[in-house]
Amino acid sequence: MCGIVGYVGARNATEVLIEGLRMLEYRGYDSAGISVFNNNTVKTVKSLGKIDRLEQKLEEIGPLPATCGIGHTRWATHGMPSDINAHPHATEKVSVVHNGIIENYLEIRKELMDKGISFVSQTDTESLARLIDSLYDGDPVAAIRGALARVKGAYALGMVFYDKKDVIYAVRKDNPLIVAQSEDAGEFFIASDIPAVLAYTKRYYVLEEGEIAVLAKGGVTFIAPDGSLLQKPLLTAAFTLEQAQKGGYEHFMLKEIYEQPKALQNTITPRVKNGLPNFSSDNVPDELLKNAKAIHITACGTAMHAGLVGKSVMERLARVPVNVDIASEFRYRDPLVNEGDLVIIISQSGETADTLAALRLAKNKGAKTLAIVNVVGSSIAREADCVVYTHAGVEIAVASTKAYMVQLSVLHLLAVRLGLLKGMIDEAEGKRLVSLLGAVGETLEQMLSDTSLVQAAAQHIVQAPDIFFIGRGRDYYLSMEGALKLKEISYIHCEAYAAGELKHGTLSLITDGVPVIALAVEPKLFEKTISNIKEVKARGAYVVAVLSKGVMLDDQTADTSIHLPECDEFTQPFLTAAILQLLAYYTAKGKGLDIDKPRNLAKSVTVE
Template sequence: MCGIMGYTGYRQALPLLLEGLKRLEYRGYDSAGVAVLESNGIFLKKKAGKLAVLESCLNGCQPAGVVGIGHTRWATHGVPCDRNAHPHLDCRGELAVVHNGIIENYISLRAELSGNGHRFLSETDTEVLPHLLEEIYQGDLLASLLALLPRLHGSYAMAVMSLREPGRLLVARRDSPLVLGLGKGENFLASDIPALLPYTRRILVMEDGEVAELWPDGVKIYDASGRQLTREAFPVEWDAAAAEKAPYPHFMLKEIHEQPRTLRDTLRGRMEGGRVLLPELDGAATYLRQCRRLFITACGTAFHAGLVGKYLIEKLVRLPVEVDIASEFRYRDLLLQPHDVVVVISQSGETADTLAALRLARNLGAKVLAITNVLGSSVAREADWVLYTWAGPEIAVASTKAYTAQVLLIALLSLHLAELRGTLSPSEVTGLAQEIDLLPERVAQVLRQEAEVASLAQRLKEHEHCFFIGRGMDWAVAAEGALKLKEISYIHAETYPAGELKHGTLALITEGVPVVALATQLSLLEKMLSNIKEVKARGAWVLAVTADGEEVAEEVDACLRLPPGDPLFLPVVAVVPLQLLAYHVAVARGCDVDQPRNLAKSVTVE
């Protein structure tokens, strides 16, 4: 992994490849490379580091070719270096391959190929692909690729080109995303839609097990047996400018400030007259009424949204909820029963562990409800029911607007289930729906406190450790706040349910250590104040996030006040100052905010 761009058409390929890869930089990467078909060979250039390093090495070079593939790599097999960067070539230099995913049986394949005299130049699993194709290739790239794929174990989105078949690109996909863009006299391929928006809005999403061939004048899709398939392109309605960060210095800050709009977009058409409308679930009503238990599974930020969802659903629907990290969900002895529902949450809809959890749940007979941000994604296609968060493209690796949209949608789902199952009266549903309707404006109010948050960030920037505490839903929000701080500022941040402090964690509280205390749940406020006093007594510097006001402010060193609202839905609001805090701390420390080290936006390998 992580980003793929390809082109075949009438224009010079190199500038298009570089521009497309730049639009995929948000996915995170540590090296980059391009390969362009010229009349007398394959022009290849690849370098460790950012695209700017690759461009400086090109030094204005313009290979005369109208077909090419490019890649940004996030290291899985082999350290980030020039030789491990993609694309990779066969021994003759006639075949070029880029690949996302992991070839799990590459060791045995590499040993076999080495025994046959093939020379390997990298440590990667990907390099077995051009050499395997070299063994098979007899002048028909499609037939060769179809013969190759059954030998591979693992995941892949790959693009292949041959010096002997100019104008033709071949692609294949299993468990890693790949989209095709349809133009006039030219066609494109990429890992994600934003790379294609400047050139076309007609998109084909490849599905698992499919192979496609691209020529300047057309695209054909085949199944694994080589049978041609019929697929309709769909129009992308995003404005291409939605993927540009101006006038903000970073995509992350832009996306934090987009949250009032994305919340309104996610609400649009889903509430009317105090009622929650989720027409996507009309066909699921009988099953959801009979549901006896919900499982929520996700990774990272989406998992934290699921933690909030557990509290909401159990409170409002009186339905037992289990929340599990997707990478662990797969390896439990799951006790799924008839009428259990599994909810999977994924911003990209391509998260490998979440997708595997979905497939396991369906294989065990459970119904699956997906919450995702990407139309046509694997999660969306394979779930029984789908709820979309209309957050638009999220470019920064650290998720912000996708998270708040996920929590909002879970809140709507909770009210929908409560009405469906009769656990709340119509008037109670109406009252809570009105509270949800106010969330975009309340988030906007918090964003107006950014200067105050930026000032507090100066207090945290010199520390290497920070603690986040909370109770109930505040603990779930604190977990997301800590994740934001550590993933973009590289400060070690830990989250604890505040009541657990006395069971060992207090040993880590020393003079001056920052503690961020969330205190938005009124029913737990007295307990939370006691926990704040515990860390203050050990010398901690405490920043509180609260809607209470003076009672909390008197006990802490600094206080960020939220607009008042029903505590059930304050997690959508309370996370925003934590996002801003992480952002401004990272900026103050000189970190790469949009592309933090070692991380990728879409995690498509296990």
């Protein structure tokens, strides 16, 4: 997830772009840059680091008189954060800023290089910029349409062509982009989100998929995908700057929960070729997976919980032993890791201190290491033998939601690939599972459209001093994540227990009115779990049951039932996780707490 801004008008374009990028920095902050029309040419300035670094660079260069330009703040997906990989990407004819992922960029890059065209960056965006350049013969719209006809993926683009002074071209597919204009229609803007322009105007147009906008000092023109001109309604934003940064959501955590379908699409789609998982674009060789004698997963907190679900799926599909360790325990217990083993390291930030130490220990023991991280160029990404980047984008809330979800998706893809390589599943089954995984985002989106039952359940537990989560198999692993989410933002004491362990001590804690969140989604373990639910209900618990679609429980078994939508066993964890995230969110909201910044916690733990 990156931030795009563009401006054409009478103001100092550099100042407008910098201010707009600051408002979008929550969308990405590893590098930033601008391209502006200056002295009959286009000047591009970009820098590694936050907006302040870019400003310092601009001050060193000196004044850049300009009234039109584009800017970008980056969350890296292809290529480490650096000055060269920062946007805009400028060629001899065009400068481009991009939010999204070009899935077939390597194919385009090779084709252009075979024609003698040189590349300077590691990014997918440069492939698109040079493709547009190669097709440009004086008609920007034709070049844009020709290039996008070749492109697979998601994008929001802002472009300036050097021979079209003070004109900005914009287009989008799947990723957001708005066009805004000042009250007197003398200034025009493009932006990923409306916060970038609220200092100047609340009036904006929504750019629909495939539509091209042409912004000039005289006005804005909209072109439909078929080439015809469009008239679009001018809307007025009715929210504050803070509300706008949160996309209209009350908290960043809720916004990020609703961003999960898109994050899943961005993470899964680039790793599917011919209907099967393919990690060649991540430079993860099949031999690394196929030759693994044993697999060890190590992580902290939420990432470790994702690893537990991944263990379950890998062992089921590939029949290979998988151990999961909390990173802080792994490094101190002298783990039995040998040459030929594969250690999978999971971290949202890529800087988690204990996880980084576990990675180094694994390498010292001769194991191969595979990192699953969200931040390109992070310490863990640099030191691992191979890395798979999750494309969750920036996560502002301390409580992780979409990072966990995309970690699950990568682990599921790895499990299918392992199953194929180990000969435990055939190609037909692999395609079936990948197809289910590809559709989970859409199912999740539908489920998120109505959260009334979850909100009602939260009302019943909001004043509880203690809450217990129970489940079996993967449901137990999901219970662990549900309990963590709830305790970290609601400050209610929560514990997760394997349902089969209730009689070994935990039942003594169940008294009248104590809430128990019972997950009974695993089909093979359903009857056993129901018996455990009846045990806590008989001792007075208030039971909230999370169930598969169509499963009905009477009020002697559960007080509240929340049903997943129709889904396969393979993708149930994604939907269950979202329900537990929402339950935690609405419980904390009911208590009036600072949900995005819970006490005593930080987003990235970089010390032991």
